[in-house]
Amino acid sequence: MSKNSRFKSGFTLGGEQAEADPLLADAFYESGDYDVIRSKEDPRCFVIGRTGAGKSAVFQRIEEEIPEHVIRINPEDLSLPYITDLQVIRYLDSLGVNLDLFWIALWKHVLLVEIIRHRYSVNTPAAKQSFLKNLRERISKDHGKEAALGYLDEFEGRFWCETEERVREITDKFTRRIDAEVEGGTSGGFVSARAVASTGTEASTESRAEQTERFQRIVNDTQLAKLNKMISVLDEDILDDQHFTYVIIDDLDRDWIDERLANDLIRCLFRTVLDLKRVRNLKVVVALRTNIFQELDFGKKSGGQEEKFRSLVLHLRWTRADLQELLDERVKASAARTDVAATSMGDLLPHANKTRGNPLHYMLERTLMRPRDAIAFANECLGVGIGKTRLTWQDIHNAERTYSAKRLLALRDEWKPTYPGIDQVFAKFRGCSGRMDKQEFQRRLDEAMLLISEPNFPGTDWLKDLSSAMWSPGKDSTGFALYQPLAKLLYSVGLIGCAVRSSRAPTFYLDDPLFADSESNYEQCEYFFPHRMYQAALNVKAGNTETTN
Incomplete structure (x- = not known):
């Protein structure tokens, strides 16, 4: 490194989070895990990893590379807090009504409509009518498929609206069916779901059992048959080789949902993705944090499909060699933007010796083998070494104290939603x-x-x-x-x-x-x-x- 090439405050190895990482585009490291996620043939679609393992970075990279083939579903756009906060939903849950079929129908509807909108640019009433007309002409000889298109007609003017509006409409329609069942009930002990939910009134054991049975019938009477037929239409008549589509779903670990129902919603999303595997030119990829994945109860409510889910899981893992290459790429990218003449981490760190060992190995041993840890430690070291042309072992030790304290706080933040305190x-x-x-x-x-x-x-x-x-x-x-x-x-x-x-x-x-x-x-x-x-x-x-x- 040149004697005049000293570290400045602007020389860093990027941000620790994908959405705030200025070097992600220039220094993205394509690991074997990235190749799996990007692959059209590899069936693994549930990306599981600790916070900081690179899940969001992979998704962002795919979006940047092939934006015309990628749909991102943001959980914040699904009105899930609105749904889980509904008194009727909470009451049905308290009765023990199994809402799985409703959640699955909801997920299938969201994914189906988003894929159609993306494929045909359906964003106006005229575009919807044109799409339906052309599709009906192609499948006119298949009465089952033609009948399934009636499902889309039910949404009339809502089809091209934002996802949030469509999700709320489906939920409100379901709520109205529950209310109609309550109002039409003939049992003398039958208590309104809304009344019980809002006042805390307890119905008798007999009436609760009756309500559970009647409400369960409504949940079971979803439009899954039409939705499943529409999935066949999606596979055979909508998506082809030229329109291979990735749907990516991230940020399911954010604290935006009622914890009582969060696991059920995510588990039902997994079941929906499993059903969509039969669409040949579609890959739905879901990222989830390790601790949330461990909490999902596949065994009790997933009809013996736990083994299928786990066969589709990709656990993000990094080796020492992976992280070293990732850091080297970031050094090159950052040096190109500054006057620092460096092409690898080895140009920045003190020389290895028999007494202290290899400085990069020392640093990586103080990570959980995640990109975020490695980048954070390197940035702390560079911050301590501002004004120098090469870091010293003392710089690394000084930076380690701050880095370690921040990582302990990050460990707390990662696990406190599940284990408060x-x-x-x-x-x-x-x-x-x-x-x-x-x-x-x-x-x-x-x-x-x-x-x-x-x-x-x-x-x-x-x-x-x-x-x-x-x-x-x-x-x-x-x-x-x-x-x-x-x-x-x-x-x-x-x-x-x-x-x-x-x-x-x-x-x-x-x-x-x-x-x-x-x-x-x-x-x-x-x-x-x-x-x-x-x-x-x-x-x-x-x-x-x-x-x-």
């Missing part, structure tokens, strides 16, 4: 040893479990559930029964790794996601390690730490 559990490991023996580890778990006795702790429900064996131990309770549930959580989120007696190196979730599930593994674990990414933030005691991840 989890940061207070993390805090119980402040000042711990870099290599905790089982006694120290379980003592700190004991302290964490006692948080449920604190009146302002927001996570009493989930923590009580994970520590239930501790509060009601049986005579044969093992260490596994008492401590494994909470230990597994800390292992799964990436805070803690563990090592069995026969191994010097700890195992982390990235190495083996199922390791903490095994009783024999837990019993054999001798040492527990806070991940290097969080050690500076937790003031972990130096010495006796692992030599490798």
